[in-house]
Amino acid sequence: PLSPQTRAARVRVGKGDKPVTYEQAHPPHYIAHRKGWLSLHTGNLHGEAGAAERAVEDSFLRRFMFGTFPGLLADEVVLKRRGNLLVVCALLGRALPPSKIYFLVGYAETLLSHFYKCPVRLELQTVPARVVYKYL
Amino acid sequence: NLMGARLAGSHVDTQEPKTNPLVSISDEPETLYKRLSILVKGHDKAVLDSYEYFAVLAAKELGISVEKVDKPPKTIERFTLLKSVHIYKKHRVQYEMRTHYMCLELKYLTSSTAAVYLEYVQRNLPEGVAMEVKKTKIERIPEHIKKPVWDTLPQVEEAEVKS
Numbered sequence: 001p002l003s004p005q006t007r008a009a010r011v012r013v014g015k016g017d018k019p020v021t022y023e024q025a026h027p028p029h030y031i032a033h034r035k036g037w038l039s040l041h042t043g044n045l046h047g048e049a050g051a052a053e054r055a056v057e058d059s060f061l062r063r064f065m066f067g068t069f070p071g072l073l074a075d076e077v078v079l080k081r082r083g084n085l086l087v088v089c090a091l092l093g094r095a096l097p098p099s100k101i102y103f104l105v106g107y108a109e110t111l112l113s114h115f116y117k118c119p120v121r122l123e124l125q126t127v128p129a130r131v132v133y134k135y136l
Numbered sequence: 137n138l139m140g141a142r143l144a145g146s147h148v149d150t151q152e153p154k155t156n157p158l159v160s161i162s163d164e165p166e167t168l169y170k171r172l173s174i175l176v177k178g179h180d181k182a183v184l185d186s187y188e189y190f191a192v193l194a195a196k197e198l199g200i201s202v203e204k205v206d207k208p209p210k211t212i213e214r215f216t217l218l219k220s221v222h223i224y225k226k227h228r229v230q231y232e233m234r235t236h237y238m239c240l241e242l243k244y245l246t247s248s249t250a251a252v253y254l255e256y257v258q259r260n261l262p263e264g265v266a267m268e269v270k271k272t273k274i275e276r277i278p279e280h281i282k283k284p285v286w287d288t289l290p291q292v293e294e295a296e297v298k299s
Binding site for chain 1: 177178179180211213229233234235261262263
């Protein structure tokens, strides 16, 4: 039973003019029910190691993505790890011309693969505007 | 004219043995596996269900007999931490991590079949959420067990012990 005073990962109800995405609108107790996971790796499974390293890598990758695509990220970055391969999936807005986006993608991929010593693949999708789930 | 063109393109007259470079034939006997048990772990039950359907379908297509598909109960790892950085011992936060399992047992495989199946199934493992732990049981009887020990030892006359 949840207390109304919990404030974890919740957007507080306001006047009705704040657009909120599906990811932001749902508090964390909906994670396996209405929400999915943002970073998929085997570190948190029972009997598996490496959860802390994955968490550090995840936080670095999210800050890196937030910095290389300034103002373009429409939603949270989804990270997937298949064996050695790191797949970074992101939703971008259409503020920059495609040539610049291609350069940023190549820059991010080569830099991250040299930094983490593993193949990094960036999968992007552009969206005209942020997908609003509701207004709070 | 068309008949001549067709015969020119076909390889009917050439007698070259078709050797597939990917298939290797060796003379040594293959190791046989009585049972191949694959345990898949994951956080999301829907992903595990779809992976089970995929693995069972792949086994049926390759002709491998599936012994059973077991679904052990999930394990929940819970811990309770302090909610605040400094004091407020009475207010805590609880987290839990659920791990769902799915065990696939296959019967009577050869080593090459097992290698092919495992490679295919492992390449298509979903990201992160499912993890595979494989246990194989090998069938072989060692030479020294085949005959009972008391037949092989030289016969020693027992000296009677008088108490």
